[in-house]
Amino acid sequence: MKEKQNNFEFIAVIGIIFLMIFLSISVLLVFFTSTEWKDMYTTLFSIVGSVVGGLLGGYITLIGVKQTIWGQREQESIKLIPQKLIAIHLLKKKLDCFTS
Structure with a gap:
């Protein structure tokens, strides 16, 4: 049972890391290019x-x-x-x- 719990923890960590990277890149693109926030939300939701x-x-x-x-x-x-x-x-x- 413990192995399954570890697998879910690993997936959660990967998801959080992906979200942090996505948000960091999104903020950089919004501030340094002419990209709008709605484009970032569209990309995230897709x-x-x-x-x-x-x-x-x-x-x-x-x-x-x-x-x-x-x-x-x-x-x-x-x-x-x-x-x-x-x-x-x-x-x-x-x-x-x-x-x-």
Whole structure:
């Protein structure tokens, strides 16, 4: 459980560092060029939107892959049922030979 907590702390630290770098560059651009604040907000929101969209899309894909794997395993287990029944029948015949 502790490993998962460390991973989230690492992601939070990376996010804070990214935000600090972005804000520093934004302030420098506003003061030393003719860039307006609204352009910085637009850029920030587009970056955040891309990251959130990528995370949501990846999560939905992960759920779909898990369901596909689960369904495939279920199909494979259903395919093996006739072979198992034949094996049980043969085993029963062999046991009947010993008991008779």
